[in-house]
């Protein structure tokens with residue numbers, strides 16, 4: 001093995017160091033006397049029951065999140081619970097139904113309580129922005145507060161456990177689940193993984209409003225070939241350890257009590273059957289002590305993967321690999337008793353997983369209080385509180401990214417301007433939430449039209465025209481839209497992806513705006529009117545033609561129910577745009593997978609001549625992003641000066657960088673100061689990565705000192721090298737609003 005790889009492989013033991021950091025209380029509780037006593041009384045059938053979880057057919061939500069497998073009536077499900085054949089129910093909603101199910105569980109022979117889980121990904125009844133949008137705020141504290149509010153609402157509706165956060169680093173925008181995570185960067189993923197776990201779980205897992213967190217999908221799930229959902233993942237062990245495991249490590253260190261195994265293969269072996277990954281790496285190296293759940297029906301899918309002969313084999317492979325709980329297939333209930341009786345699976349292996357599940361229930365306080373979080377009065381009070389909606393609005397506003405603003409077209413005046421709002425999302429509410437709007441309701445969403453009208457001095461100054469549908473033309477639609485544009489001063493063009501175009505199983509081969517909307521944009525551009533594009537999307541898009549070239553461009557993602565208010569606040573300057581891109585917008589789909597932090601090429605193209613012959617680029621696209629990770633403008637302008645960085649820092653000391661930010665414009669604004677690091681000369685080709693960032697608010701004509709603190713462990717993560725082995729010469733780059741402004745050499749020394 002060469003030195004570079006050795007260097008990176010050492011990373012896990014050198015810096016993941018989880019065993020000591022693991023804080024999930026279950027770690028301390030697996031030996032509880034109560035659990036021992038219960039285990040001693042359990043039959044193998046009851047043990048298999050605790051290791052089985054099913055869609056909550058007792059109190060189903062309206063939305064369909066998974067293919068229908070083994071459906072049951074509410075009565076049949078309650079009978080299963082009473083028979084002790086269910087450990088957890090998921091994706092149900094409402095206290096009344098949960099109480100019924102819990103009563104059934106308590107009436108089973110051993111009376112072991114159920115735990116209720118759900119895919120509460122970005123809101124329960126109040127729909128927040130998708131996690132990718134929330135990540136654009138680059139604010140772990142905001143993410144933590146959002147998850148806390150979501151946990152309060154979800155727990156009040158009879159839930160104890162969320163299947164979130166998604167901590168899969170997403171570098172291929174063709175993959176539909178980019179929407180659910182924190183984007184392409186390692187640091188942002190690590191910080192938000194921890195913040196979201198803290199937010200969901202709160203300070204005390206036993207509290208009524210705590211929601212156990214699940215870091216998913218372990219591991220490498222997002223790196224599917226071609227971005228195709230459920231496809232194959234092939235990556236070096238170094239990349240897995242350097243990039244894909246650290247966000248899980250951060251989530252586990254913050255106390256996440258569960259993980260869900262990836263549906264995919266990893267280097268040929270389905271994760272659900274991958275003992276190396278689920279036991280050697282997850283348990284022995286990373287020190288995870290919580291519960292590892294299969295994904296939905298994924299143990300049964302081992303037959304389709306071609307690694308299991310039949311369902312019994314599949315169950316054996318899954319439990320042996322380290323899957324504690326089987327989701328939805330029912331395989332553990334059906335096959336574990338016979339597998340144990342035949343000596344094919346040792347009872348000790350079953351007991352190990354049952355202990356983990358019971359420890360999780362104990363950590364949540366369910367043995368002492370099985371009706372925790374199941375109080376109808378709290379449900380009435382806690383659902384859709386005003387404070388929750390206000391926070392959803394704050395997050396939505398902070399998520400919007402201003403990518404282009406020619407001639408300072410934005411913010412718009414609130415009077416004396418005739419505004420044409422055109423596009424399929426102008427008056428839309430059904431697509432504001434994006435994928436996984438768990439119990440959110442369309443009628444609660446505020447459309448862009450409603451948000452804007454509420455802010456205008458003369459609401460009639462706004463006229464709305466769809467122009468086309470999301471993926472189809474409307475007869476006469478373009479003509480009407482063009483006529484409206486001609487009669488207006490400015491065009492707001494609300495276009496992009498529908499909610500169904502991103503999320504699980506919604507990979508795309510072409511990440512462009514659908515053709516009918518592109519045609520609408522081209523026709524409107526021909527009028528010569530200034531166009532502000534309000535882009536709706538669950539991933540970075542490859543923008544083309546009139547959309548790419550519009551005078552102003554706002555990335556607005558799926559912002560949840562406060563879509564209209566947040567967009568209007570930014571458009572009219574009630575709030576300044578402060579969001580930054582957590583994913584790079586490419587020139588073309590063919591550039592995927594893409595991320596800003598790539599090893600250097602030996603033949604870089606000069607920035608001034610990106611298409612110079614014999615250099616690194618495609619024939620039809622440069623080797624750079626249209627809008628790179630971290631991009632985003634303000635309504636004012638800033639300069640950076642007086643940067644202070646130490647020439648040398650000890651390997652166990654933090655790095656503190658100071659810079660003066662001056663607002664040279666006429667509006668108050670928030671600047672984004674970011675620092676990147678890389679090894680100057682590395683064993684492996686050095687990768688430049690974000691190591692720290694901060695926001696500073698600056699009044700017009702004033703200056704503020706920005707401090708960026710880079711803790712020592714973060715330096716080592718960022719440069720992918722263990723701490724303290726020998727001195728390192730680093731290059732520091734300081735960026736202001738996404739642009740390089742300053743660089744310096746720094747030595748990290750070991751003495």
Ligand code: NOJ
Pocket residue numbers: 065066091119163216260295296504
């Ligand atoms: C499949 C998804 O991959 C996973 O993220 C989700 O938690 C489960 N379905 C349960 O709905």
